[in-house]
């Protein structure tokens with residue numbers, strides 16, 4: 175099987191990480207570097223990655239996350255956040271390498287698409303972070319590491335702990351590290367025909 179298909183099929187949500195494992199700065203940076211290639215609408219790159227390494231911060235976040243051990247046992251806890259107002263923050267920088275006419279075209283489109291559409295701005299941030307979270311999980315597997323996507327926490331409380339800016343939203347965590355034990359067998363996958371329809375819903 176090709177490496178990408180193998181990584182997709184073998185990925186599992188890790189419940190216990192080896193708390194003695196330390197990720198190197200070089201590996202963490204390389205994983206985040208891969209993550210930032212995840213696509214975003216109009217290339218607005220509205221995901222923000224808060225890496226929590228500090229032990230005391232982790233302890234506080236764990237207390238706001240139903241005491242889930244992954245939060246403290248992982249090698250790096252990534253809080254995937256959306257900058258809901260990224261679209262209006264100097265959007266020309268998202269197209270800085272494009273010809274001027276292309277850049278100006280996109281700046282105009284970005285403005286007219288997001289202006290006054292609060293729900294769209296928020297939805298877009300969640301789409302971007304979801305794609306980035308999965309890119310992060312796949313990049314981690316390329317470095318021989320495991321992950322756990324997480325939303326089992328008090329979003330407001332975690333926002334306070336990390337000093338979340340008012341125009342950002344927390345989307346989810348990705349805990350990253352080396353698994354301490356093999357995962358249980360999968361809970362069960364729905365048959366493909368329960369998920370896939372063709373052309374329209376019947």
Ligand SMILES: Cc1cc2nc3c(=O)[nH]c(=O)nc-3n(C[C@H](O)[C@H](O)[C@H](O)COP(=O)(O)O)c2cc1C
Nearest residue numbers: 185186187189242322323324325326327346360361
């Ligand atoms: C958005 C999201 C939130 C999740 N939150 C948690 C969580 O808080 N704690 C946890 O242990 N697992 C969490 N999971 C992991 C799921 O339970 C797991 O992905 C699912 O049971 C399928 O198992 P698998 O990933 O091993 O295939 C979450 C997964 C997703 C996608």
